Amino acid sequence: MNTSRVVFGNTFLPWLLMLPQLTIIMVFFFWPAGQALIQSVMLEDAFGTSRRFVGLENFHRLLNDPLYLDSFVTTGIFSILVAAGAMIAGLLLALAAQSVMRGRLLYRSLLIWPYAVAPAVAGILWLFLFAPASGILPRPLAALGIDWNHLVDHFDAMVLIVIASVWKQVPYNFLFFLAGIQSIPKSLLEAAAIDGASALRRTLTITLPLLSPTAFFLLVINIVYAFFDTFAIIDATTQGGPGKATDILVYKVYHDGFKALDLGGSAAQSVILMTLVIGLTALQFRLLDRRVHY
Numbered sequence: 001m002n003t004s005r006v007v008f009g010n011t012f013l014p015w016l017l018m019l020p021q022l023t024i025i026m027v028f029f030f031w032p033a034g035q036a037l038i039q040s041v042m043l044e045d046a047f048g049t050s051r052r053f054v055g056l057e058n059f060h061r062l063l064n065d066p067l068y069l070d071s072f073v074t075t076g077i078f079s080i081l082v083a084a085g086a087m088i089a090g091l092l093l094a095l096a097a098q099s100v101m102r103g104r105l106l107y108r109s110l111l112i113w114p115y116a117v118a119p120a121v122a123g124i125l126w127l128f129l130f131a132p133a134s135g136i137l138p139r140p141l142a143a144l145g146i147d148w149n150h151l152v153d154h155f156d157a158m159v160l161i162v163i164a165s166v167w168k169q170v171p172y173n174f175l176f177f178l179a180g181i182q183s184i185p186k187s188l189l190e191a192a193a194i195d196g197a198s199a200l201r202r203t204l205t206i207t208l209p210l211l212s213p214t215a216f217f218l219l220v221i222n223i224v225y226a227f228f229d230t231f232a233i234i235d236a237t238t239q240g241g242p243g244k245a246t247d248i249l250v251y252k253v254y255h256d257g258f259k260a261l262d263l264g265g266s267a268a269q270s271v272i273l274m275t276l277v278i279g280l281t282a283l284q285f286r287l288l289d290r291r292v293h294y
Contacts, residue, residue: 033274039267046261058268067244068252068269075248078162079226085166086222087215090173094181095203097174108178115171119229123236126164130156150238154245157238161246164237165230173218180214181207220281227277249273 040058044051062068093111100107114122129137130150138148150156184207192202231250234240240247240255247255250273257266 036267036270036274039264040271042264042267044263046263054264058264059272062265062268062272067247070244071247071249071252074244074246075227078158078165078230078246078248079223081158081162082165082169082226082230083219083222085162086169086225087173087218089166089170090218091177091211091215093170093174094177095207097178098181111174112171114167115169115175117168119168119232120236122168123161123164123233126160126167127237130160150242152242154242157242157246161230161234161237164233165226168233169222169225173222176214176218177211180211184210216284220284223280223284224277227273249276 041053041055042051043054043057097104097108097111117125129135130148132138132149132151141148148156150160188206188210189202192206197205227248228250230248231254234246234248234251235254238246240251249269253266253269253273256262256269260266
């Protein structure tokens with residue numbers, strides 16, 4: 001009897017096969033999340049020797065803190081710029097890769113290499129390039145009348161971390177967009193070409209709509225990346241400065257917890273951040289998934 005479902009004769013076998021993955025999820029995801037929830041309603045001293053239950057006091061204090069509310073705006077601007085920049089650059093490079101005939105393997109390999117660089121190393125690399133005194137980029141910028149100094153200028157600091165974060169994420173988007181483009185039937189593009197459609201029109205009317213599932217997936221991944229995985233880049237370049245101009249939510253969790261030793265407040269921030277990311281992801285699935293062409 002043919003069936004599309006896998007049927008196990010032993011009821012416990014599926015659970016046994018899933019046990020390693022379930023263990024990893026419980027130990028490294030659910031248990032830390034549970035600890036954060038418990039700690040977020042506690043007031044704990046810096047050494048962790050005493051704690052007392054304070055309910056929602058930590059959350060109330062955070063939501064009345066202007067610096068914390070400003071970090072929401074900073075995170076929103078930063079996330080939009082990083083996600084949009086990395087996806088657009090990855091898409092353009094993937095489209096360009098299709099037209100490269102000679103040296104195609106070398107071209108693709110060079111584009112993938114930045115993804116192998118650790119985030120902290122990527123941050124240090126761009127920090128050296130934009131160093132006001134010794135970097136190679138501030139000089140041509142000065143010739144254009146741009147006085148670059150990310151150590152004191154809020155805009156320059158944001159530009160630095162956005163560029164470093166986008167550069168680190170572009171290869172990931174490039175790989176997925178390239179795979180999506182290669183999966184498009186060539187017969188569709190050839191038929192459009194025979195009908196007289198230009199390369200730009202074929203891209204807008206065929207390639208991009210058929211890439212919408214890939215773009216939707218990458219949108220979710222890039223938003224999560226901007227919220228969490230850019231921590232090392234910010235820590236290596238600006239450390240949230242100058243004047244908290246690049247202090248996004250995930251870095252503020254670290255700063256308040258490990259530097260300011262506000263353990264309860266830091267845990268409350270992590271709970272808010274986790275809830276925010278889950279909510280944004282669910283909203284993306286609800287609003288954008290309907291417009292995705294499968």
